Amino acid sequence: MTKRPKVLVARRVPAAVIDKLSRHFELDTVPGDTVLTPDELRARLQGKAGAYITGTVRITGELLDACPELRVISTMSVGYNHIDLPACTARRVLVTNTPDVLTETTADFGFALLMATARRMSEGERLLRDGRWESWSWDFLAGADVHGTTLGILGMGRIGQAIARRGHSGFGMKVIYHNRSRLPAETESQLAARYLSKDELLREADHLILVLPYSAASHHCIGAAEIALMKPTATLVNIARGGIVDEDALAAALREHRIAAAGLDVFEGEPRVNPALLPLPNVVLTPHIASATMPTRLAMADLAADNLVAALTGATPPTPLNPEILPLQ
Ligand code: DGY
Numbered sequence: 001m002t003k004r005p006k007v008l009v010a011r012r013v014p015a016a017v018i019d020k021l022s023r024h025f026e027l028d029t030v031p032g033d034t035v036l037t038p039d040e041l042r043a044r045l046q047g048k049a050g051a052y053i054t055g056t057v058r059i060t061g062e063l064l065d066a067c068p069e070l071r072v073i074s075t076m077s078v079g080y081n082h083i084d085l086p087a088c089t090a091r092r093v094l095v096t097n098t099p100d101v102l103t104e105t106t107a108d109f110g111f112a113l114l115m116a117t118a119r120r121m122s123e124g125e126r127l128l129r130d131g132r133w134e135s136w137s138w139d140f141l142a143g144a145d146v147h148g149t150t151l152g153i154l155g156m157g158r159i160g161q162a163i164a165r166r167g168h169s170g171f172g173m174k175v176i177y178h179n180r181s182r183l184p185a186e187t188e189s190q191l192a193a194r195y196l197s198k199d200e201l202l203r204e205a206d207h208l209i210l211v212l213p214y215s216a217a218s219h220h221c222i223g224a225a226e227i228a229l230m231k232p233t234a235t236l237v238n239i240a241r242g243g244i245v246d247e248d249a250l251a252a253a254l255r256e257h258r259i260a261a262a263g264l265d266v267f268e269g270e271p272r273v274n275p276a277l278l279p280l281p282n283v284v285l286t287p288h289i290a291s292a293t294m295p296t297r298l299a300m301a302d303l304a305a306d307n308l309v310a311a312l313t314g315a316t317p318p319t320p321l322n323p324e325i326l327p328l329q
Pocket of ligand 1 (some may be wrong): 055076077079080102166293
């Protein structure tokens with residue numbers, strides 16, 4: 001019998017994934033939700049041809065050098081800033097991610113966070129639960145409108161476009177966006193979205209949502225100078241990656257009411273949250289759950305398994321990030 005490739009499943013995953021992978025591979029599984037330390041990860045990857053990981057497992061060139069048999073890394077996430085992709089490509093290690101299957105769910109959440117932020121929902125719930133709801137007044141928890149306002153989208157990929165559709169078709173919003181590359185005219189007209197420079201976007205948006213990928217280029221691309229361009233009534237929502245926003249600058253702006261409110265699902269040092277954000281009433285904080293519905297998480301888990309199976313059995317994986325290295329030797 002030919003030897004089956006060895007695969008590390010570095011996090012707890014749905015049982016169906018283990019079933020699928022175990023039909024093809026000899027598995028080494030990490031059953032709990034604790035993230036392996038870099039030393040543990042290196043040790044567990046010895047002799048493995050594949051790794052099934054999530055966004056909390058960091059893959060560096062140094063790690064790859066210590067695990068020369070590794071040929072495929074499948075991450076159960078659309079974001080891949082935890083993986084040094086050029087280092088993988090240079091070593092002919094294939095990387096796959098899970099786009100598309102989470103687009104609509106993540107866009108739903110982005111919109112929910114925008115609504116919660118604009119309409120001060122967390123603030124209201126905290127007040128109610130604390131027994132501080134005493135009377136009605138004309139401006140009691142009065143927030144900002146969402147319908148009919150201007151929605152600014154920074155990062156107009158699949159998720160950005162799904163948010164644009166919600167804003168335009170569902171809420172009659174005027175949609176403006178900025179992206180590294182401008183969309184084709186036909187897509188812009190389907191989305192009723194207008195391309196602006198980043199500064200114009202910051203100035204014009206009533207609600208600004210960040211959906212761009214995190215990289216060295218986007219690190220802290222929303223800081224004090226950018227926030228200073230925004231309207232004092234504007235809200236800022238981040239469902240991309242924490243490192244895109246300078247959280248100290250944002251906390252200061254929220255404290256001084258230089259913008260109205262923010263909704264954050266992602267944090268620079270997560271799961272640690274910048275303590276400057278915690279006491280602020282005008283920020284809605286959620287623990288990186290934009291893609292967290294059961295059907296979507298199962299679809300992501302399944303796609304990550306399909307990628308690994310295809311890549312290590314000589315087929316073309318559905319969603320490779322560095323397809324230029326295919327076919328694998
Ligand atoms: C992703 O898929 O990148 C989401 O942020 C969940 O990790």
